[in-house]
Structures are given as C-alpha cells and as structure tokens.
Amino acid sequence: xxxxxxxxxxxxxxxxxxxxxxxxxxxxxxxxxxxxxxxxxxxxxxxxxxxxxxxxxxxxxxxxxxxxxxxxxxxxxxxxxxxxxxxxxxxxxxxxxxxxxxxxxxxxxxxxxxxxxxxxxxxxxxxxxxxxxxxxxxxxxxxxxxxxxxxxxxxxxxxxxxxxxxxxxxxxxxxxxxxxxxxxxxxxxxxxxxxxxxxxxxxxxxxxxxxxxxxxxxxxxxxxxxxxxxxxxxxxxxxxxxxxxxxxxxxxxxxxxxxxxxxxxxxxxxxxxxxxxxxxxxxxxxxxxxxxxxxxxxxxxxxxxxxxxxxxxxxxxxxxxxxxxxxxxxxxxxxxxxxxxxxxxxxxxxxxxxxxxxxxxxxxxxxxxxxxxxxxxxxxxxxxxxxxxxxx
Amino acid sequence: xxxxxxxxxxxxxxxxxxxxxxxxxxxxxxxxxxxxxxxxxxxxxxxxxxxxxxxxxxxxxxxxxxxxxxxxxxxxxxxxxxxxxxxxxxxxxxxxxxxxxxxxxxxxxxxxxxxxxxxxxxxxxxxxxxxxxxxxxxxxxxxxxxxxxxxxxxxxxxxxxxxxxxxxxxxxxxxxxxxxxxxxxxxxxxxxxxxxxxxxxxxxxxxxxxxxxxxxxxxxxxxxxxxxxxxxxxxxxxxxxxxxxxxxxxxxxxxxxxxxxxxxxxxxxxxxxxxxxxxxxxxxxxxxxxxxxxxxxxxxxxxxxxxxxxxxxxxxxxxxxxxxxxxxxxxxxxxxxxxxxxxxxxxxxxxxxxxxxxxxxxxxxxxxxxxxxxxxxxxxxxxxxxxxxxxxxxxxxxxxxxxxxxxxxxxxxxxxxxxxxxxxxxxxxxxxxxxxxxxxxxxxxxxxxxxxxxxxxxxxxxxxxxxxxx
Numbered sequence: 001x002x003x004x005x006x007x008x009x010x011x012x013x014x015x016x017x018x019x020x021x022x023x024x025x026x027x028x029x030x031x032x033x034x035x036x037x038x039x040x041x042x043x044x045x046x047x048x049x050x051x052x053x054x055x056x057x058x059x060x061x062x063x064x065x066x067x068x069x070x071x072x073x074x075x076x077x078x079x080x081x082x083x084x085x086x087x088x089x090x091x092x093x094x095x096x097x098x099x100x101x102x103x104x105x106x107x108x109x110x111x112x113x114x115x116x117x118x119x120x121x122x123x124x125x126x127x128x129x130x131x132x133x134x135x136x137x138x139x140x141x142x143x144x145x146x147x148x149x150x151x152x153x154x155x156x157x158x159x160x161x162x163x164x165x166x167x168x169x170x171x172x173x174x175x176x177x178x179x180x181x182x183x184x185x186x187x188x189x190x191x192x193x194x195x196x197x198x199x200x201x202x203x204x205x206x207x208x209x210x211x212x213x214x215x216x217x218x219x220x221x222x223x224x225x226x227x228x229x230x231x232x233x234x235x236x237x238x239x240x241x242x243x244x245x246x247x248x249x250x251x252x253x254x255x256x257x258x259x260x261x262x263x264x265x266x267x268x269x270x271x272x273x274x275x276x277x278x279x280x281x282x283x284x285x286x287x288x289x290x291x292x293x294x295x296x297x298x299x300x301x302x303x304x305x306x307x308x309x310x311x312x313x314x315x316x317x318x319x320x321x322x323x324x325x326x327x328x329x330x331x332x333x334x335x336x337x338x339x340x341x342x343x344x345x346x347x348x349x350x351x352x353x354x355x356x357x358x359x360x361x362x363x364x365x366x367x368x369x370x371x372x373x374x375x376x377x378x379x380x381x382x383x384x385x386x387x388x389x390x391x392x
Numbered sequence: 393x394x395x396x397x398x399x400x401x402x403x404x405x406x407x408x409x410x411x412x413x414x415x416x417x418x419x420x421x422x423x424x425x426x427x428x429x430x431x432x433x434x435x436x437x438x439x440x441x442x443x444x445x446x447x448x449x450x451x452x453x454x455x456x457x458x459x460x461x462x463x464x465x466x467x468x469x470x471x472x473x474x475x476x477x478x479x480x481x482x483x484x485x486x487x488x489x490x491x492x493x494x495x496x497x498x499x500x501x502x503x504x505x506x507x508x509x510x511x512x513x514x515x516x517x518x519x520x521x522x523x524x525x526x527x528x529x530x531x532x533x534x535x536x537x538x539x540x541x542x543x544x545x546x547x548x549x550x551x552x553x554x555x556x557x558x559x560x561x562x563x564x565x566x567x568x569x570x571x572x573x574x575x576x577x578x579x580x581x582x583x584x585x586x587x588x589x590x591x592x593x594x595x596x597x598x599x600x601x602x603x604x605x606x607x608x609x610x611x612x613x614x615x616x617x618x619x620x621x622x623x624x625x626x627x628x629x630x631x632x633x634x635x636x637x638x639x640x641x642x643x644x645x646x647x648x649x650x651x652x653x654x655x656x657x658x659x660x661x662x663x664x665x666x667x668x669x670x671x672x673x674x675x676x677x678x679x680x681x682x683x684x685x686x687x688x689x690x691x692x693x694x695x696x697x698x699x700x701x702x703x704x705x706x707x708x709x710x711x712x713x714x715x716x717x718x719x720x721x722x723x724x725x726x727x728x729x730x731x732x733x734x735x736x737x738x739x740x741x742x743x744x745x746x747x748x749x750x751x752x753x754x755x756x757x758x759x760x761x762x763x764x765x766x767x768x769x770x771x772x773x774x775x776x777x778x779x780x781x782x783x784x785x786x787x788x789x790x791x792x793x794x795x796x797x798x799x800x801x802x803x804x805x806x807x808x809x810x811x812x813x814x815x816x817x818x819x820x821x822x823x824x825x826x827x828x829x830x831x832x833x834x835x836x837x838x839x840x841x842x843x844x845x846x847x848x849x850x851x852x853x854x855x856x857x858x859x860x861x862x
Contacts, residue, residue, distance in 0.1 A: 082719065
C-alpha cells in the first residue's frame with residue numbers, strides 16, 4: 001500500500017513540474033546537449049517524460065533521454081530569468097530516481113557498475129578503498145580524528161584521490177595549506193560524497209554515503225571543511241543532512257582568499273601568463289560562487305585574466321556532469337567530448353595560454369578535449385591550485 | 393491513403409541519412425506538440441521526423457512526398473503561437489534545424505543565413521560587429537520561421553519595417569521540389585516583381601524557405617525609460633498622444649496591466665508604485681541622442697498622467713522592470729494557474745484605451761469558461777499590440793481545455809473585428825482562418841487558396857493550415 005503511495009507521489013511531483021512548462025523553448029537555446037533533436041534539450045526531455053507517463057511508455061528510449069542531461073543548470077537559470085522558473089534539473093533527477101527505484105529502468109547500463117563501486121569501495125572507479133590516501137604518501141598529511149583534532153578538514157573527493165590529474169590538486173593544496181600554516185588533516189576513511197549517485201537517481205546510496213561521511217565528520221569533531229571538488233561542495237552545502245547545522249564548508253577558492261587577506265598566504269612569484277577561467281557548474285551556477293575564483297586568480301602577480309564568451313552564470317558545461325562521466329551517450333545523442341571541445345574553442349578564442357578551472361571533473365574533461373583537438377601546444381588546462389603553487 | 397511508416401522512414405533515410413530520420417515516439421510527440429494548453433494525442437503524431445541538411449535534401453524529400461502524396465509539415469523551432477507546426481494529417485514533420493549557416497558580409501552589407509538558425513544566435517553574432525537584427529521575436533525562434541510569418545515584434549515594426557522590408561533575397565524550395573532563388577546580393581531591393589515578397593509572410597504554405605539574405609542595420613544606441621500609471625488606459629491614451637504630438641518614437645516599448653503588475657511585483661518582491669507600467673527603449677545614433685529621446689518619453693509619460701516616470705539609468709532597476717514584463721506569462725502560475733492561452737488584439741489607435749478597459753474586465757460577469765479564468769493584460773507600447781493571457785488550472789480535462797481555447801479564440805476574433813485589428817505578431821494560419829474569412833471575405837480567401845493550388849497542386853505542404861485545422 002505504501003509503495004503505491006510512493007509511486008503516486010512521484011508521478012504527482014513529476015506531473016506538477018512537467019505540466020508547468022510554458023513551452024517557450026528558451027531553455028533550448030542554452031542547453032549544452034542540444035545538437036538538432038528536440039528531445040536532446042530540456043524542453044524535449046521534459047515533454048518526453050510527460051508523454052511517457054501519460055501514455056505509459058516508460059522505456060529505454062525515454063531512459064536514454066532522461067540520463068543525457070548534464071545537470072549543468074543553464075536551462076534553470078534561463079527559465080528563472082524569462083519564464084516560469086521550473087526546477088528542470090530537479091525534475092530530471094526525480095525522473096531518474098523514479099526510473100531507477102520504481103521502474104528498474106535506470107541507470108544507464110554503464111552506470112550500474114559505477115554505483116556498485118561507490119557502494120562497495122567508496123569511489124566510482126572501483127579502486128581499492130585503502131588506496132584512497134595513497135596520493136598523500138611522503139607528504140606528511142595528518143589524519144583528522146577524535147584524537148587529532150584539526151582546524152580544517154580537507155575533503156579530497158574521489159577524483160583528487162585516485163585520478164592522476166586530480167591528485168595534482170590534492171598535492172598542490174597540501175603544499176599551499178602547509179605554506180600558510182593551516183592546521184589541517186584528511187579523513188583516513190574518507191568515502192565518496194555521493195553527489196554523482198544522487199545525480200544518477202540512486203538517492204538511497206546517496207543517503208548511505210552522506211550518513212557515513214557525516215558520522216566521520218562528527219567523530220573527528222570537524223567544524224570546518226575545505227574541498228577542491230565543487231560536486232562534493234554542493235552536496236555538503238545543499239544536500240547533506242547537516243547543512244546549516246553550524247558546519248562551515250568552503251571551496252578552496254573561498255578559503256585561500258581568506259588566507260591571503262589575513263596575511264597567512266603570500267603569492268610572491270610572478271607568473272606572466274594570460275589565462276581564462278572556466279566556471280564549474282556546481283561551483284558557479286549551482287552554488288553562485290563566481291567571483292572568489294577570479295579574485296584568487298587575480299591575486300597572482302603577473303597574471304592576465306581574460307573572460308570567455310560565456311562566463312559566470314552563462315558559462316558552458318564541460319559535458320561530464322550528471323553521471324555522464326560514466327556513460328556513453330546512445331547513438332544520436334551528443335557526446336560529452338563534443339561539448340567539451342566547444343568549450344575549449346571558446347577558451348582558444350581568448351588567446352589564453354592556460355585554461356583554468358577549479359574542479360577535478362572539468363580538469364579531466366577539458367584536458368581530454370584539448371588533446372583531441374591537438375591543441376596541447378597552444379593551451380594548457382590547469383586547476384587554479386597549480387598556478388597558486390607556482391606563485392608561492 | 394495511408395502511409396507505410398516503416399517504408400517511409402527507410403526511403404527518407406536514403407535521402408538524409410539514417411541519423412536524421414526519427415520514428416521514435418518521443419521525438420514524434422515533441423515535433424507535434426505546441427504551446428496549446430491541451431495535449432497532443434498519440435494518434436495525431438507525424439509518421440516520422442526528418443532533418444535535411446540543406447536545400448538539396450529538402451528538395452528530394454518534397455519530390456518524394458509529392459510523388460507519394462504524403463503531407464509534409466515544416467518545423468523551424470516550434471515556437472509558433474498559432475500552432476502552424478503541428479502536423480494535422482500525420483506524414484512527415486520536416487525540420488530545418490540543421491540549416492544553421494551564417495555569413496555576415498560587411499563589405500556587401502548583408503547577412504545570409506540558413507533557415508534553421510535561431511534568431512538569438514544571429515542577434516548575438518550581429519551584436520559583436522555592431523549590427524542589429526530587425527526581428528525581435530523570442531530568441532529561440534528560427535530565422536526561417538520568423539521570415540515566413542513576416543513577424544518582427546512590437547514597436548520595432550514602426551521604426552524599422554518588417555522582415556519583408558529587409559529581405560534582399562531568399563532561397564526557397566517549392567512544394568514540388570524545385571529550388572528557386574529570389575532577389576540579389578545587391579543592397580538595392582527590386583522594384584516591381586520581387587518573388588521574395590510572395591514567400592515572406594506566406595506562413596510556409598507556398599514553399600520552404602531555406603536561406604535568408606537580409607540587409608545589415610547598424611546597432612543604435614539605446615536608453616530605457618519607465619512610467620508608472622494608476623490605470624492602464626492612461627497608457628493607451630499616452631500612445632495616441634505620442635504619435636499625434638510627434639514624440640521621437642522608441643524602438644521598443646512594453647506595458648503591463650494592473651493585475652499582472654501586482655502579481656509580478658509580489659513575486660519579485662518589488663516596491664514599485666501600484667497600477668500599470670510602461671517601459672520604452674529610446675534610440676539614437678549616439679548615447680546622448682538616445683538619452684535625450686528617453687527624457688522626451690519621461691516628459692510624455694508625465695504629461696499622460698504617470699504618477700512616477702524616470703530614465704532607467706540604474707541597470708539593476710532596469711532589469712527588475714523588464715523582468716516584470718518578460719515574466720508576464722508566468723504570473724498566472726504564481727497563483728497556481730498553470731494552464732494558459734494568450735491572445736493578440738490590435739485596436740485602431742483611437743480605440744486603444746477602450747480596448748484596454750474591455751480586456752481588463754474581460755472575465756467579469758461571463759457564464760462561459762472564460763469567466764472561470766484569470767486574465768492578465770500586457771503588450772507592446774506604441775505598436776498597438778494588446779496581449780491578454782487567460783490562466784486556468786491545468787487540472788482541467790483536455791476536453792474542457794479545448795472548449796476554453798475555442799471560446800478564447802472566438803473572443804479574439806470578435807475583438808479583432810470590433811477594434812479593426814489584424815494580428816500583428818503571430819500570423820494567421822491556422823487558427824485565425826475564421827477571422828480572416830470574416831474580415832476579408834471568401835473572395836480574398838479564395839485568392840490565397842488559388843495561390844496555394846498553383847504552388848502546391850497535391851497540397852502536401854503544411855496541409856490543413858490554410859483550412860484552419862488546429
């Protein structure tokens with residue numbers, strides 16, 4: 001009986017959202033996954049879910065459309081600006097949850113193993129959990145615990161823990177924290193924040209992972225978290241059960257600015273580079289942190305920051321959010337590579353030597369796009385921490 | 393005669409390639425769906441969606457459709473507010489979305505674009521070079537669609553002229569598959585016969601526009617002004633005064649009626665004076681010129697009884713004022729009324745204020761379904777376009793929604809006839825066919841029917857639109 005109620009609630013929620021669409025098509029003009037087909041864009045996905053429910057045609061074709069969204073939120077910003085302010089990303093995520101939990105249609109086939117890895121090993125790639133802190137070997141990074149209370153918990157995140165490129169962020173941040181004299185530590189048993197599980201509709205797994213992390217935060221007496229992963233940052237500040245309960249959570253771009261303002265961190269070496277900055281979706285549009293990364297970049301002596309055509313709230317997506325990092329878009333739907341390449345073209349148009357970002361996901365994706373375009377000699381992709389590190 | 397959908401799709405794949413023919417349910421539903429408040433029926437979908445790459449492929453699709461007498465409904469971006477893109481007889485839904493080329497030639501002073509490119513993209517690219525697109529529809533609309541409707545939007549119409557005044561040439565595929573060129577690459581438009589003028593505004597029934605060439609227009613400098621009025625009718629009187637007293641016309645102007653303002657201010661948490669508002673965008677060759685003209689608008693607003701009027705120097709305030717207008721279609725939803733339908737009435741100038749009064753009270757004392765709706769009045773200052781949005785609960789059944797749509801369209805027809813309007817923004821086909829026949833008579837309607845027969849002997853292109861089928 002309860003299950004019926006559960007399903008009814010889902011359908012009611014979806015219908016409320018889906019029917020509210022004004023069908024103005026404004027969202028279509030900004031969506032990164034639109035190639036030519038209507039169903040590739042927010043309006044089309046929205047209507048497809050609507051008619052799928054109405055005609056009881058919940059099938060793999062519909063699943064593919066629903067999972068094609070990068071959850072970048074550009075459509076939501078547009079809808080808020082000129083139309084009915086529909087929470088389109090939330091609607092699509094609810095639909096994913098409905099497909100996964102109720103209909104056993106989701107997630108995408110390639111994502112099944114990813115979710116299992118998150119559950120069993122605490123990271124999407126299925127790397128051994130005991131290797132999560134391997135990046136810190138020889139760096140003397142303390143573990144935060146009840147017996148070793150720290151001022152700041154550095155939450156590393158999966159990509160910076162395991163991916164070679166992401167690890168650069170962790171290593172650079174460690175060096176920066178140490179230079180600034182920050183009393184910080186990492187969790188010995190840190191696990192996935194669950195952000196991407198939620199994006200894929202696996203809300204149960206998200207709840208499980210978030211509870212595990214929160215429990216560890218409590219045990220170690222954590223009051224202040226700094227992270228270099230905007231996805232974890234968003235979940236901590238908007239989705240975790242403890243959000244608003246006094247736990248201070250910052251992206252490093254906020255924290256490092258504060259350290260500089262207090263005089264604890266000095267950027268003395270000149271870095272004579274022309275750079276542009278890519279706003280990660282979950283730091284920029286979703287968390288509205290646009291200026292802090294720019295302020296930080298401009299504190300580096302010698303730097304010239306130039307903006308891309310689409311910046312801040314209008315920034316384009318790198319293409320890998322919303323679980324797309326772990327799926328091959330079905331035939332006919334635009335690839336993440338193509339989306340990332342479009343963004344790299346915008347960066348190239350600025351004449352910048354370095355394309356900066358502040359997210360390990362974006363870093364990986366944009367780097368791959370630069371390689372596929374064979375532009376490694378023209379532009380390099382870096383995290384802001386790399387540049388800061390160069391300036392110490 | 394029925395169409396074998398599988399065979400149709402296979403044959404079309406041979407023309408446009410496998411990736412550009414879609415037979416899946418959701419793609420077909422999306423191409424059939426419109427901004428009508430009621431749903432498209434599963435049995436009314438096109439048999440397939442086809443996305444040709446260029447005029448040649450469109451030509452081949454049309455030749456094939458002609459040979460097999462299969463209806464083809466063209467689709468630019470689906471933003472039509474008169475529902476011309478909805479297929480009425482199944483067949484092929486043919487999208488121009490892949491025709492997205494754009495060349496801005498400053499030496500020759502024209503732009504040339506594919507029909508499928510969005511106006512927003514063209515506006516953006518022109519803006520980078522300091523030019524202005526004299527088509528101010530919503531940014532998601534396609535260039536081909538906007539030119540087919542000959543729509544421009546608002547007061548810009550009076551200032552710059554319609555697309556037909558700016559089109560230097562077109563590439564068009566006739567319903568029988570032949571490709572023709574009109575006009576030239578010279579900025580001088582033809583006197584006498586100019587075939588482009590037959591297709592601009594033909595609403596897609598005579599051919600498929602595939603390429604548009606338009607003259608470049610330098611971007612003017614602009615300054616906005618706002619006026620707050622106790623009653624919306626004062627804005628109506630103000631417009632007449634603007635023309636009679638030869639005020640410098642703004643290039644754009646909007647108004648929002650009392651009820652929409654009230655809900656809008658509440659939703660956006662704005663502390664603006666009660667009543668209605670008018671906002672204008674004055675232009676000039678220099679910022680000083682534009683500013684002077686905006687000051688003139690402030691003088692006009694005050695002369696017409698505005699309780700408050702000022703130049704919008706503060707970008708934050710300007711954004712708030714524009715948002716009240718831009719979001720006007722949302723205000724019904726703020727009150728939980730998510731179903732909606734808007735109409736367009738264009739009164740002759742001396743009756744503008746009277747029409748505003750009638751529309752402000754349009755739902756009062758009625759026994760029909762319109763009486764159960766909430767009506768919000770807004771529109772365009774100076775171009776005499778009054779829009780009235782009727783909002784109602786989305787929980788109404790499809791049948792009830794169809795009934796209210798019929799009532800609203802009939803009301804629009806009666807108001808247009810009463811106030812001698814023409815429908816300046818959205819075009820005629822299909823839902824305004826009854827209005828056209830009543831206003832101009834069967835002989836005039838017959839002329840268009842004969843033209844259609846001449847161009848499209850098998851009536852394959854946008855079948856049903858000229859017959860008023862929705």
